Amino acid sequence: MTAEAPRDLVKRVDALHYATGHPVSIGIDGGIIRSVEPIAAPEGTRPRAPTFVGPGLVDLQVNGYLGRDFNRPPISPETIGDSVRLLWQQGVTSFYPTIITNSPDAIAQAAGDIARACEADRVTADGIAGIHLEGPFISPEDGARGAHALQYVRAPDWDLISRWQDASDGRVKIVTMSPEWPESSGFIERCVAGGITVSIGHTSATPEQIAAAVAAGARLSTHLGNGAHLMLPRHPNYLWEQLAQDELWTCVIADGFHLPDQVLKVILKVKGDKAIVVSDAVSLAGMPAGTYTQPVGGDVVLTPEGRLHLASNPRLLAGSAQMLPHHISHLIGRGLATSADAWDMASVRPASLMGRPQSAGIAVGAPADLVLFTADNGGVRIVETIKAGRRAGGPSEASINTSKITG
Known part of the structure; x- marks a missing residue:
């Protein structure tokens, strides 16, 4: 300790x-x-x-930082502890390490590794507010699935959630899923009863399925506008429906690369004080510009401007490589939010959604x-x-x- x-x-x-x-x-x-x-x-x-x-920044979605990856189990306590301290240097006082779609065993190991690191070091435990499971209960469709591996995508399974929650010693606090699967509403109700916030993301759900998910207790949209099909019906579609659901908070990646300013502007206007900014940073965030090989995405290029894209197709992003201060700066610099609102979107609002004491600011x-x-x-x-x-x-x-x- x-x-x-x-x-x-x-x-x-x-x-x-x-x-x-x-x-x-x-x-x-x-x-x-x-x-x-x-x-x-x-x-x-x-x-x-x-x-x-x-107030300290609270990031609901961090996949890794400065070469440290939460999706390459086994994860050493040093890797997790270093990440906490490095993120403090970026103003992030609390965050949710994010484990993406993988095999049940790999997810259990990653969750257990994070739990053991927290148990071994009070400083690490103070920085980690919970674990975010982004998948594997997402859409299997191309586009909506994003870079998640199709072979591991599966229907919602309460027994698996219980297994991963046991492995994490109760630290799973957010689950991103698609309510397009049968029996999703019952699964969402059990998650909510168990203290897990359900977020809709990587989805091809119909508006009716999204409405049912919200009625069952879903309260968040994961990086709205990303992890989506390239082409959608103009209306209705799952983006409009999530925007129209007043009960849903909405996360956005405001790095200047993932969403056009016009889309950010509309989302912030519609969601108001329920708009949240996340980094969704991958392990290459904070690294020098160059070409890298990732377990998800293969060969990728990080540009000097901070844009991360596939080496084979520069039009396709390979994740976010910017931390929350950059996102806040983009919102302010582009006139999309006041400095106070931009800061709140990355601090008191996510804390409020998750019921954290930091919501008092x-x-x-x-x-x-x-x-x-x-x-x-x-x-x-x-x-x-x-x-x-x-x-x-x-x-x-x-x-x-x-x-x-x-x-």
Whole structure:
């Protein structure tokens, strides 16, 4: 178990509130926010690039990062622990490692590996809010299935979910599935009763099947607009139906590559405060530009701009290679969301959907999961992350303005 030094404790954070832009002083004790007080900025001391403070980012869908892959079991505790700490440097204080469609044994091993890593290290456990199973209960159809292996796609099976939940010691919290399968409604009801959030994704379901899934308790759409057929009837179709279901929260990949700005704009307008941004990052996120070979997708190319595509067909994406700060920057820079809304889409909203205490944001009694960042020309740059009242680092320790934090 990793032990932090007393010097890592943070007692106060002074910065500009991410939503109001006003200076605040946040008092912290025992990993909890104890006070949030306005402060007057002395005249002539406002920095040219002021530091803002926002609630910690919460990513519902992370397949891997910086060469660490959650879909190549066995997964070592070091791989999982390193991922937690590396994601903290990106402002992500909580995330859901995502296991995609695979054989039952491989999924069970990956879930068990994550559970054992959490049990061995409190720091790792603090960063992992739960496991997201993206499949294997998805559509077998080309297009809707995306890059998931057809040989492992199967109908919803409660016995399998129970097996994987046992392997993970109860950490499976999200299941992405397609309600096109017979008996989907009963399966969804059992998941919800068991504390699992059901998300509709990689689907070719009819509008009627989607409506039935929502009635049964499905509450989320997984990366809406992606993992979909290239051609759809203009109406009705499963995209319109998910947008029209008021009970559904909607996740989007806002990296500038997966969805056109016009589509993002429509989704955000329709879903309002139920719109969530996810990275859906794969293990090549954060890696240098170049050509790589992946277990899913084969040979892929990561461009200097951060676009990941198949080497054989540059028009086809091979996953997301950008973390949440990039997505937030895209939403702000393209005028698709205010800075406060873009940040909320990646922090308090996913926490609220999942019933996490971080949904309180910057408020007395909330966990002291905080991110210091600057916002220049629409771009967000992480300065330092605080997890449960302790310094969790930043992309460049040399860039940290320690005058903003007092220990």
